[in-house]
Amino acid sequence: MEAMRHHNPAYATDEALTEGLFRREEAALEAVQARYGGLMKRLVSRFLGDARDREEAVSDTMLRLWQAIPPHRPASLPAFLTTLARRAAIDRQRHNNRAGAVPEGCLTALDELAELLPSDSGTEDELMAKELGRCLNAFLAEQPPRRREIFLRRYYGAEPVRDMAAAMGVSTSTIEKELKALRHSLKKKLESEGFAV
Amino acid sequence: MKKEIWQNAINETDEKWAGEYAEILRKDAEADARAESTVPVTRAGKPWKLPKWTGWAAIAACLCLVLITVAATGGFNRRQVPAQPTTAQVDVQPTTQVEGTTAVRPSDAPQTSENPTDPVVEASVPATSQTPAPHEMQTPDTYYEASITADSYYRAAMVPPSPTYFPGGELPVWNTEEYSHIEENSFLSVLTSPFSTFAADVDTASYANLRRLINNGETIPEDAVRIEELINYFHYDYAEPADGEPFGVTMELTDCPWNSEARLLLIGLQAQKLDAEALPASNLVFLIDVSGSMNSPDKLPLVQRSFMTLAENLGEDDRITIITYSGQETLVLDGVSGNEQARIMGALEELQASGCTNGEQALRMAYDAAERHFIPGGNNRIILATDGDFNVGVTSEGELARLVQHKAQKGVFLSVLGYGMGNYKDNKMEAMADNGNGNYYYIDDIAEARKVLVEEAGGTLFTVAKDVKLQVEFNPAMVKGYRLIGYENRVMSAEDFADDTKDGGELGAGHQVTALYEIIPADSDFEIPTVESRYGQTQGGDTPTLTNTDEWLVLNIRYKEPEGIESTLLTYPLAADAYTPELSANAFWAAGIAHWGMELRHSEYVGEMSVSESEWIRQMEDIAADDFRQECISLIRRSLRIDYPLY
Known part of the structure; x- marks a missing residue:
């Protein structure tokens, strides 16, 4: 349902999503969340045991994406997001540095x-x-x-x-x-x- | 501290690995979604699997049931009485699907490999997702909501899921095979279309694919039947090439078995054979698809065995490169000598299937490798093994075709071996081989691999003539109309025949090409549609007297040397006395195969006859001189359901 609600035909491809981010369209960010939110959650859950930490890591990832594009133009959006999400998760892990926070x-x-x-x-x-x-x-x-x-x-x-x-x-x-x-x-x-x- | 360093080091790796891992996560998510929709889950949301011991419990329960039954009936010699109810919930009676249970197709359920066409496996799992996990249950008799057959119980409980990329243990059950549409050639009037032009084609993929479909009892898509590839699968007795010519030509004109108004013209080309000692050194690049879709016994394992078979016959002067591709292209071996058998075999053995299909980048890498190890005057060839699903890449198929064509002009040819079923992209693979000056084969078993890569390796690997085109010019004084049987996707315009920039077909050493025409003599009453001309030219009126020869036709052939750029023209007229009413063995076999293909395609030109008529098939049996022909007789019988309906 989440994906359907955010499905926007204007961003049917990754290239269109990247272009939307270049144009600073917030709808493009929502479309990224709809398409790749599951992937990001799946990845950060490997590094973070706490549900709130995971949500924040995904939010950090989206923020980093928004800050990176432009000027960066990734060759592969899912690859770029995976890199960002992993780094965001590790940073949050270091930031917390508490027992039980890391799976x-x-x-x-x-x-x-x-x-x-x-x-x-x-x-x-x-x-x-x-x-x-x-x-x-x-x-x-x-x-x-x-x-x-x-x-x-x-x-x-x-x-x-x-x-x-x-x-x-x-x-x-x-x-x-x-x-x-x-x-x-x-x-x-x-x-x-x-x-x- | 060391952990930190590693964590940072992994962050420093190329983004392509992140992309590959993203693809792994995507596939996992897809598989989880499928598993959730078909398999009951535990409270934790994980797919529920039967513990291994339940299989033994099932066997024990069955044995108990038998013993109790025997005891209740007082032994085997007493009169049988109804069995007493037991606490075991395994009902060994044949059952139909029970309400509240899920029917599982064999491909959804864990299955044995011996019989993939088994009927529906009955209710082995509860249909709801509310089922408690086994360890949370108190008694075995609450494990199942409905009766199940002992066989399905055994399969579900005892047979482990086959190793697979997908967590749910499933392979796709939908059929996404693709075939290009074939518009059957019709009769053409010689007055309006005196030239029939087409590119030579030695591909045989359609026959092997057809064999697979028939053996599996599957419906045969009409477009999967390319009649010329059925005919060209077999060997014929053709004239050897004259000195200095790359091929010999045989022409026969006889009665058409299924059309009393027509003659049957057979054109046979026999390419020059090369002695093993005369074969040039080979620079071969094995380009192997190891994507997730190749994870099937009839795909990657067969590819491995195929290439091992080929590698066994390579020598010191040959060079082998192995490149694999899925989400990432990998250079596994780079130009090793053909006598390094252990390295080649070891590399092939280690291949595993997983990930998506980035064919385009891998193809570029393969061309780079082929050019790096290029052998002047040698056989420089990429052999692509795939099920044809190039589903990742930034280049359009048109651009890919142009790349392949361009590289072929530089002397690196591309042959394609097609594997597997269900996801088979016949159309893409044939197009790739056509553009790459190579051939296209379908490998359905190791025997076919041996035929293509060992017994006919000369034809498969060594080109003796390229851009071979045939043009038949019919004499309107002798011929009213004609119909080319097959070659629909090889037909060219008459003007393209002499245009050396237009691609033709390639002939390998020892290859044969056979073409059949139905020919309507000029004095026949057979009606052929004609075109009325506004400006008074005769279009279908009285037979004109345009020529002063009684030749039936002339066959023109153009070809280039393997490394040539200009074509050579050969001309073979067919004299009036060439006609003989008796079919030769060549014509009889080719006609039978052509008609079989027409029947499978539900052609409008099949006439009243069927190759299934006992006399015809019996006479074909008489000339089925080799194993391939004998196997074909069996396939004809089964596909047309002669004698015994199998399916």
Whole structure:
């Protein structure tokens, strides 16, 4: 019903939505909410345990979208929104920084990756994050689609293993095995790129 | 701190991964919505699944029921008495659908793969969404609201859902196959249309697809039947090419079996064969669709086996690139030598289907790879394996066609292998191959893959003549009218024949092309619609005396060398004495197949006969010299329901 109420034929395509945002039309923002609100809620719920936090993260995402366009013109609106929503959720997570605010799946996913880095990186974190991001890009590009999906679900989307197993129609042990193999490959990749692991 | 770094690092990754994850979320949401509409849910809103132990409970309950029945009747030797009521709620009596239950089609329910055409699986789940979760129930006898069959119980409880991209374990049940409309060729008057021009076509996809439809007991869409592709699926005994010519030509004129007023003209082209040692090195790019729609036993697994079959026969000088695409294109192997079998096989084995279909970007990547590893004078070819659903991309289909045409001119050809059912886009795939100077095949099983990629690899992979066009000029002194059978989407205007910018068809090594015409002799009473001219030219009046030859017709063929840009013209007249009333084996088989296709298309030109008439089919059996022809006889019988209605 929500989507129907906000359905506006003037914004039938993502390109039309982007153009509407460029023209500063609030109706375009409503149309984005109607079309991608579910996607954003689904994503932020992986990072935020509290319903109010989730709502605020979605609102933050919409605000960031409104501020970013113009001048930014994203190649893919859903990709851009996903990036914004993830960042908004993580920012809110850091802002809250209280027990119980972060779902368990999100915490354990990061624990799994944390062990791949040295205890003391010795470099500025920001620079290291950029370098790691570049390495991750190359790593993801090398993965077969299914493996990449597993990586993205777990470490980009912070999905719990049991949810991944249900979504992909396999057992949790299969997912865990795949994740272990992925981390092993990533470790090798990091070593080959000069990260002291 | 390290977690923070990772979190930031993931934020620094390319936006394309965010796009890929957005697509994953979208599919999850769709699947959840479908699951909620068809599957009962727990109070938490999650789809409710039977615990594994319930399957064993079902078996135990069945055994108890049998034992109780036996005990109540006093053993197997006593007179049977009605079975006593039991506490088990499994009713093994055959049931019809019960009010308050949901009938589930086999494709909706978990099913075994042995028999996908099973009838409706009965009420295995309650219809309402108010069902409590199993762990919240006190006694087993409240699990089911209605009786269910033991078989459906077993299927629902014991058979795990097949691994699938969709959380609900469902594949789409609706049929979205697409075929281009075919407007059947009609009789044309030689006075108004003396030239019949068409591009050669060696595709055989329609036959293999038809076989799949018949074997599955499905309705055959008329537009799925391209008669020329049925005829060209088989081998004929044609003249070999003369020295210096890329193909030999056979022409036969005989009586038309289904039209007593007509003659049947057979034109057969036999392309030059190449010895295995003479085959040029190959630079092959396997472009493989691994999107979610390929997640089916008749798609990606068959693609993997097909390419493994092809890869087995490659050598050291050959180069293999493997590119996959779904939401993201991936370069899996880049120009490895054909003798690196382990790497190629391993890469093929690891392919998994998921995500959407970004065919366009992948195609561009494939052309880049093919150009990177280009072998001058070699066989540079992309082989696309897909169900044809290019549903993501910014380029229109017209632009895509122009890209494919442009690359073909630069020497990189595109062949298309079609797979699967339900979502099969026959029209798109044929158009892609036509534009890409390649061929189009439908692979319905591993035997067909072997035929296309191993036994006929020369034709599939090595082009000996490109832009092949045929033009028949009929002599109005001998011929009143004609009708080309099939080739509807290959017909060209007469002016395009000599225009080298107009695309024709490609012939691979050893390929054969067969075309059939119904020809009405000049002295026949058969009526052919003509056009009245305002300015007094004879249009359908007395037979003119325009020529001083008694030839029936002349066949003109234009072709280019594989890397040529100018066409060569070959001319073959058909003399008056070429007519023989007896059909040769070639003509008899081709005529039978053509008529079968016409019957399946409900053609207005089938006449009074049917290929199903016992004498005709029996004589076809006599000349069914190979396994392919024998299989075809079986398909004809089944499709026309001769002897035994199967479905």
